[in-house]
Amino acid sequence: ELGWISKVYVNRPAVERHAEQIKKWKTLKGNWQAAWLLKAVTCIDLTTLSGDDAPSNVQRLCFKAKHPIREDLLKALDMHDKGITVGAVCVYPARVSDAVNTLKAAGCNIPVASVAAGFPSGQTPLETKLAEIRLAVEYGAREIDIVISRTLVLAGQWEGLYEEIRLCRAACGGAHMKTILATGELGSLANVYKASMIAMMAGSDFIKTSTGKEVENATFPVGIVMMRAIKEYYWQTGYKVVGFKPAGGIRTAKEAITWLMLVKEELGVEWLMPELFRLGASSLLGDIEQQIFYHVTGSYALQHELAMA
Amino acid sequence: MAALAALGAPPVPEIFATMEEGPIPGEINPGEAWLESHGRSLGHFVDGTWLKAAGRTSLECQEATTGRTVATVPAGDSSDVAVAVAAAKAAAEAWAGLGGPQRGQRLTRLAATLAGDRRGTMGALLALAGGRPLCRTLGADLDLGLRLLQVPAAGAQLGPPGLEGWTPLGVVAVVLGGPCSLPALLWKLGPLLAMGNTALVLSPPAAAPPLLLLGELSGEGAALPPGVLNVLAGPPGLCRALHTHPEVTSVTFLGAPQEELEALVWGSPCRGPRLGGPRGGRVVVIVLDSADLDSAAAAIAATAAAPLALFPWGGCVVLAQDAVVAALERRLWARLGGLRLGDPTDPKTEVGPLPPGTRPPEGVVQEAREEGAQVFQAPLPPLPEGGCRFYPPTLISGVAPTSRCLREPAPGPLLVLLSVRGPTEAVALASALPQTAAAAVWAQDITVALDTADRLPQGLVWLNALDLLDPSGGCAGGAADTDLDEALREFGCPPWEQPSKVDELLSPLVTVDDPGDPELAQAVAAARGAAPGWGRLPRASRARVLRGASAAPAGGRGAPEDGDNGDTAGGLQRALLRWAARVERAGGAVQALVAAGLPGGVLTVLPGNSRGSGSRLARHHPDGLWLCGGDADCDWASAASVPRVWGVPAGLLGAPGQDPPPGAERELELRCTRPHCLWLPGGAP
Numbered sequence: 006e007l008g009w010i011s012k013v014y015v016n017r018p019a020v021e022r023h024a025e026q027i028k029k030w031k032t033l034k035g036n037w038q039a040a041w042l043l044k045a046v047t048c049i050d051l052t053t054l055s056g057d058d059a060p061s062n063v064q065r066l067c068f069k070a071k072h073p074i075r076e077d078l079l080k081a082l083d084m085h086d087k088g089i090t091v092g093a094v095c096v097y098p099a100r101v102s103d104a105v106n107t108l109k110a111a112g113c114n115i116p117v118a119s120v121a122a123g124f125p126s127g128q129t130p131l132e133t134k135l136a137e138i139r140l141a142v143e144y145g146a147r148e149i150d151i152v153i154s155r156t157l158v159l160a161g162q163w164e165g166l167y168e169e170i171r172l173c174r175a176a177c178g179g180a181h182m183k184t185i186l187a188t189g190e191l192g193s194l195a196n197v198y199k200a201s202m203i204a205m206m207a208g209s210d211f212i213k214t215s216t217g218k219e220v221e222n223a224t225f226p227v228g229i230v231m232m233r234a235i236k237e238y239y240w241q242t243g244y245k246v247v248g249f250k251p252a253g254g255i256r257t258a259k260e261a262i263t264w265l266m267l268v269k270e271e272l273g274v275e276w277l278m279p280e281l282f283r284l285g286a287s288s289l290l291g292d293i294e295q296q297i298f299y300h301v302t303g304s305y306a307l308q309h310e311l312a313m314a
Numbered sequence: 315m316a317a318l319a320a321l322g323a324p325p326v327p328e329i330f331a332t333m334e335e336g337p338i339p340g341e342i343n344p345g346e347a348w349l350e351s352h353g354r355s356l357g358h359f360v361d362g363t364w365l366k367a368a369g370r371t372s373l374e375c376q377e378a379t380t381g382r383t384v385a386t387v388p389a390g391d392s393s394d395v396a397v398a399v400a401a402a403k404a405a406a407e408a409w410a411g412l413g414g415p416q417r418g419q420r421l422t423r424l425a426a427t428l429a430g431d432r433r434g435t436m437g438a439l440l441a442l443a444g445g446r447p448l449c450r451t452l453g454a455d456l457d458l459g460l461r462l463l464q465v466p467a468a469g470a471q472l473g474p475p476g477l478e479g480w481t482p483l484g485v486v487a488v489v490l491g492g493p494c495s496l497p498a499l500l501w502k503l504g505p506l507l508a509m510g511n512t513a514l515v516l517s518p519p520a521a522a523p524p525l526l527l528l529g530e531l532s533g534e535g536a537a538l539p540p541g542v543l544n545v546l547a548g549p550p551g552l553c554r555a556l557h558t559h560p561e562v563t564s565v566t567f568l569g570a571p572q573e574e575l576e577a578l579v580w581g582s583p584c585r586g587p588r589l590g591g592p593r594g595g596r597v598v599v600i601v602l603d604s605a606d607l608d609s610a611a612a613a614i615a616a617t618a619a620a621p622l623a624l625f626p627w628g629g630c631v632v633l634a635q636d637a638v639v640a641a642l643e644r645r646l647w648a649r650l651g652g653l654r655l656g657d658p659t660d661p662k663t664e665v666g667p668l669p670p671g672t673r674p675p676e677g678v679v680q681e682a683r684e685e686g687a688q689v690f691q692a693p694l695p696p697l698p699e700g701g702c703r704f705y706p707p708t709l710i711s712g713v714a715p716t717s718r719c720l721r722e723p724a725p726g727p728l729l730v731l732l733s734v735r736g737p738t739e740a741v742a743l744a745s746a747l748p749q750t751a752a753a754a755v756w757a758q759d760i761t762v763a764l765d766t767a768d769r770l771p772q773g774l775v776w777l778n779a780l781d782l783l784d785p786s787g788g789c790a791g792g793a794a795d796t797d798l799d800e801a802l803r804e805f806g807c808p809p810w811e812q813p814s815k816v817d818e819l820l821s822p823l824v825t826v827d828d829p830g831d832p833e834l835a836q837a838v839a840a841a842r843g844a845a846p847g848w849g850r851l852p853r854a855s856r857a858r859v860l861r862g863a864s865a866a867p868a869g870g871r872g873a874p875e876d877g878d879n880g881d882t883a884g885g886l887q888r889a890l891l892r893w894a895a896r897v898e899r900a901g902g903a904v905q906a907l908v909a910a911g912l913p914g915g916v917l918t919v920l921p922g923n924s925r926g927s928g929s930r931l932a933r934h935h936p937d938g939l940w941l942c943g944g945d946a947d948c949d950w951a952s953a954a955s956v957p958r959v960w961g962v963p964a965g966l967l968g969a970p971g972q973d974p975p976p977g978a979e980r981e982l983e984l985r986c987t988r989p990h991c992l993w994l995p996g997g998a999p
Contacts, residue, residue, distance in 0.1 A: 016609050019606060020606075043326070087330070265333075
């Protein structure tokens with residue numbers, strides 16, 4: 006029943022004005038900043054999605070994922086025993102087994118997320134998409150980030166989109182599925198809203214803003230619209246909570262905190278946990294560690310003092 | 315690290331669990347710092363320096379949240395007023411003689427000083443005094459205030475069109491009834507100063523600190539010469555002392571709701587129909603079924619939290635179409651519940667305390683509950699001592715237009731939600747609500763939205779937005795819709811007029827219950843009935859009717875205007891006025907007009923003496939009032955809140971047979987019309 010699709014209205018200037026206001030929010034200081042940064046760390050999906058990924062750099066990434074912040078810094082904040090690790094490690098399907106083996110050897114329970122379904126463009130036939138998902142699950146990925154076909158959105162073929170996502174969900178089996186909407190390529194905020202709702206109806210566990218490879222990735226207007234869609238879905242169903250993941254373009258600790266504050270405002274404090282919120286980032290962790298180093302010691306670290314991811 | 319622990323911050327694991335946000339630590343409130351630097355005891359600011367006469371009683375300036383005294387000001391009295399008026403008069407000639415462009419430059423310099431590093435002080439003081447949260451006083455308010463200084467400055471620099479030959483009035487007194495926000499004050503001060511007048515601001519102690527800071531800043535950076543802006547603090551009755559000073563040519567009242575203003579006005583001297591002030595009112599928001607409900611809810615909640623700078627009273631009435639009212643309500647509950655209440659000088663606070671001097675609207679809410687409405691109130695967080703000044707954001711739904719919360723505006727974060735069946739009903743309800751200053755229409759269907767916006771009577775209408783205000787476009791001050799042009803004209807004296815001097819105190823006319831005036835009442839009623847139809851006729855038809863009328867008057871001496879097709883309304887008005895001036899007052903004239911096609915009721919001529927008729931007419935609440943051969947009735951009428959009062963000066967039409975003075979036509983045109991401003995946001999900010 007897709008009659009509601011025609012009744013979705015999003016006013017772009019109003020959303021953009023709201024987003025401008027958000028950029029002016031004052032950032033936190035002191036212990037509050039440290040706590041929020043650690044929360045951001047636990048929600049990061051540490052990502053490496055380059056053409057030149059090899060077992061060696063994936064291994065390094067996994068070790069960093071297990072110890073994202075230096076032990077002594079955590080101890081100074083009295084958080085060393087809380088098991089601070091990142092939320093997940095995100096790699097291409099071909100590198101999933103490397104990641105899984107490394108994490109198992111290190112005795113770490115962080116899930117490995119794999120991108121699938123023709124990442125990043127999504128312009129591959131449906132059978133190969135489903136095959137890719139099944140293989141990734143076989144290799145040991147516990148989370149799958151699928152990419153939708155933007156063509157279906159731009160053509161307004163909502164039933165087609167629903168069917169595609171539903172099939173991907175079935176192929177994931179027990180793995181947890183994030184649907185990447187690639188909002189930079191969807192054309193309008195109304196399309197973003199509609200695509201979010203379809204993705205949630207078709208069974209996604211998370212909706213994600215972008216692949217990180219588009220021209221425009223996670224911006225506040227898009228995030229606001231998607232979060233409103235999540236809230237509306239929760240109201241409609243009464244119980245279903247879907248997670249939100251902004252990805253791409255988040256590089257500084259300040260931006261990470263602003264995203265967290267935005268989630269808290271739009272969705273509520275219950276969403277501020279790794280089960281319902283993730284940040285797709287790679288260099289962000291470095292900046293967060295710097296800020297925590299500064300908070301603890303009062304000066305910024307030199308390059309060799311913090312472990313490279 | 316030790317320093318942070320000493321701050322009393324909770325340990326990191328605790329914050330990690332609760333994800334609370336914490337205060338912004340550390341910086342000393344710049345407003346308090348400034349007050350400290352003056353030893354918490356301020357004086358008047360007159361003639362470029364502080365004036366602290368000895369032996370005066372002190373009045374306390376209290377903070378809005380807790381009532382704590384933050385500073386003291388001397389209680390001004392008539393000798394202080396005399397000194398201030400003398401200083402202002404002395405500076406007036408020089409200031410006027412500087413010329414428009416120079417004045418514009420000075421005002422821009424003042425705006426630059428305000429925008430510089432003193433903005434924090436100004437914002438903090440405004441938050442302290444008035445209770446508006448800092449995020450507003452330092453944000454939108456300050457930006458709007460600066461625009462209000464810069465735009466008249468630019469206008470004065472370039473020479474506003476149609477104002478050549480206008481001379482300044484001289485010394486203008488601005489009387490504040492209570493703390494008012496920066497834009498509301500600068501809305502008057504900006505054009506006032508740009509036109510070449512000098513200002514004397516009388517303020518109650520609660521509102522004094524930010525104004526005194528403004529005075530101090532005006533001297534910095536060679537902005538305004540000494541004596542141009544003078545600020546006196548004093549008890550409310552101080553404005554009566556003005557009547558012994560005939561140099562004060564105009565008085566403006568600001569910053570208090572209608573009833574309090576009227577209390578101030580009676581018993582004060584005033585000059586001509588220049589008794590004006592923004593009459594605040596509520597904002598009506600119409601949400602149609604094609605609206606972006608989330609954005610609408612966000613904007614409405616923000617308006618409830620801290621009302622718009624120019625409409626500080628009365629909260630918001632939301633008219634939502636049936637299909638979306640439930641969804642909108644749910645979103646409003648979520649938003650209102652998330653608003654942060656607290657100390658207004660804290661940058662995180664979104665809702666401050668009630669403005670000082672206003673009562674909490676508990677009675678209104680209680681009545682609504684008794685009528686069976688659903689009242690949602692956001693829970694109050696733990697508040698600093700003195701928390702009784704806070705009122706939680708409230709949403710009342712399920713009331714009818716007869717309910718008290720709709721009939722009168724109530725201060726505080728109060729929203730009333732009504733459900734309507736469609737845009738037509740929404741327009742009807744919006745027109746029927748008393749005291750509405752502005753309206754907003756939320757709809758994505760552009761045809762419906764523009765049509766609704768067009769039919770709303772409010773002078774200021776936003777489409778899919780709230781609180782977009784810019785002086786160059788036009789802002790409404792409640793019933794007296796004005797835009798910048800008119801604001802400038804309010805403080806200038808056209809070349810065909812002398813600044814009027816009246817020196818008797820204005821007292822409310824004892825309304826003897828005279829049963830007479832049924833004719834007058836009928837005439838006004840008939841005119842009101844004919845107004846929509848006549849107003850909607852296209853210009854050409856109106857022109858045709860009037861041309862026919864002027865060609866065939868009883869006693870036919872009016873020369874018809876040889877009209878080109880582009881007849882300006884001014885030209886026809888001129889013809890009609892000339893004609894009316896020559897024709898004897900008789901019912902026959904009206905018949906001739908009716909025969910010419912003028913709809914009945916549009917023009918009524920009544921016999922009688924013109925003296926005193928102004929006040930009689932004013933009692934019937936017309937939308938505008940022109941008095942030819944102006945007299946004291948004008949003052950009374952504008953004080954009684956008839957909008958758009960004008961004493962038509964005799965010289966306006968020129969001697970018979972001669973052309974009227976330049977600019978007169980435009981003046982007539984402007985006086986006949988009322989700006990209706992529609993804001994359409996679009997594109998990236």
